[in-house]
Amino acid sequence: MNDLSAQPGENKSKSMKERESQMLHIEPVASAQPVTNVQSSRKGKVEANKLQKRLRRNVGNAIADYNMIEDGDKIMVCLSGGKDSYCMLDILLNLQKTAPISFDIVAVNLDQKQPGFPREVLPDYLSNIGVSFHILEKDTYSVVTEKIPEGKTYCSLCSRLRRGTLYGFAQEIGATKVALGHHRDDIIETLFLNMFYCGKLKAMPPKLLSDDKQNVVIRPLAYCKEADLEAYAELKEFPIIPCNLCGSQDGLQRQVIKDMLQQWEKQHPGRLETIFAATKNVASSQLADTDLFDFDSLKVVRPVESEIEQEQRIGMVNLWDAPNTNNQDVTL
Numbered sequence: 001m002n003d004l005s006a007q008p009g010e011n012k013s014k015s016m017k018e019r020e021s022q023m024l025h026i027e028p029v030a031s032a033q034p035v036t037n038v039q040s041s042r043k044g045k046v047e048a049n050k051l052q053k054r055l056r057r058n059v060g061n062a063i064a065d066y067n068m069i070e071d072g073d074k075i076m077v078c079l080s081g082g083k084d085s086y087c088m089l090d091i092l093l094n095l096q097k098t099a100p101i102s103f104d105i106v107a108v109n110l111d112q113k114q115p116g117f118p119r120e121v122l123p124d125y126l127s128n129i130g131v132s133f134h135i136l137e138k139d140t141y142s143v144v145t146e147k148i149p150e151g152k153t154y155c156s157l158c159s160r161l162r163r164g165t166l167y168g169f170a171q172e173i174g175a176t177k178v179a180l181g182h183h184r185d186d187i188i189e190t191l192f193l194n195m196f197y198c199g200k201l202k203a204m205p206p207k208l209l210s211d212d213k214q215n216v217v218i219r220p221l222a223y224c225k226e227a228d229l230e231a232y233a234e235l236k237e238f239p240i241i242p243c244n245l246c247g248s249q250d251g252l253q254r255q256v257i258k259d260m261l262q263q264w265e266k267q268h269p270g271r272l273e274t275i276f277a278a279t280k281n282v283a284s285s286q287l288a289d290t291d292l293f294d295f296d297s298l299k300v301v302r303p304v305e306s307e308i309e310q311e312q313r314i315g316m317v318n319l320w321d322a323p324n325t326n327n328q329d330v331t332l
Helices: 008-024 035-065 083-098 120-129 142-146 154-172 183-198 226-234 253-267 271-279 307-321
Strands: 074-078 105-111 133-138 178-181 207-209 217-218
Touching: 035 074, 035 083, 035 226, 074 083, 074 154, 083 105, 083 226, 105 154, 120 133, 142 154, 154 178, 183 226, 183 253, 253 271, 271 307
Parallel strands: 074 105, 074 178, 105 133, 178 217
Antiparallel strands: 207 217
8 A cells, every 4th residue: 555644745755865876876896906906917917928038038049059959859957946947947848839849858856855855846846737757866965964064065065966966867868968047147156256266267158068078068048137037936936945955054155246246236237247248258369368378379470571562661761761961851
């Protein structure tokens, strides 16, 4: 039944209020995002795409410049669990899909029995991405801690023992190249370490024949900046394994050099790129290494004059030296 007690004006007022309430009530759209968030997301994707292309281009250029990978190669990628080796493996796998040549990739990790090393991380990751791999086990940690006095750094001996094991395994599996994850900044730091502490002008070459001539070592990340690799590892969310499980000490010489170089780069942007370019533009005759340049054989080389040219030259000298008795200018 209708409410007869209500006045016509009151009914109209209530009806208008209901319509206004319905018009003002707007259901929120669940998928709507603030404009700033959308722009930020798009910008992030663009930057991530640029980063990925830049790293792939740098790796591709390094491979081409030094003929690092050839058709039919079997590349043993040494995977430590750090950001650099993860990036190297990921980029090489992507390049493998589009490369004009065919090559195989096998990942190898050496479990050096450092305390707290998470043994399951790398096998799980490599299994998930479908890469062939081997996990080697060798207790180099005990050897290093026994040989190195307390307070000294383990890195030098540890790396030598690790390389020896990996080089030997590369021959066992028939790998034609051993890929290490050193990048541009590593190469520059090594250059200054050798200059400051060893009195040598040497760094890490992008490609190297081992001393026993049984392995070719390549460094596909030689043109890549460490900052780019850090950003890429964060983007890809690699399961990083800390590199200080051995209890490596603070204040290492390499860290001192790294801090110095980063300060230079901050004060003079582009300086590290210039330093790296210098390693590719060596003028051996402008240094002082007698083994590198034959200073002993340097001799003056002048063209041999003909008899006529010699007589003309002597005549001109005599004319210049002759007394001018007529007080006239002598023009040659």
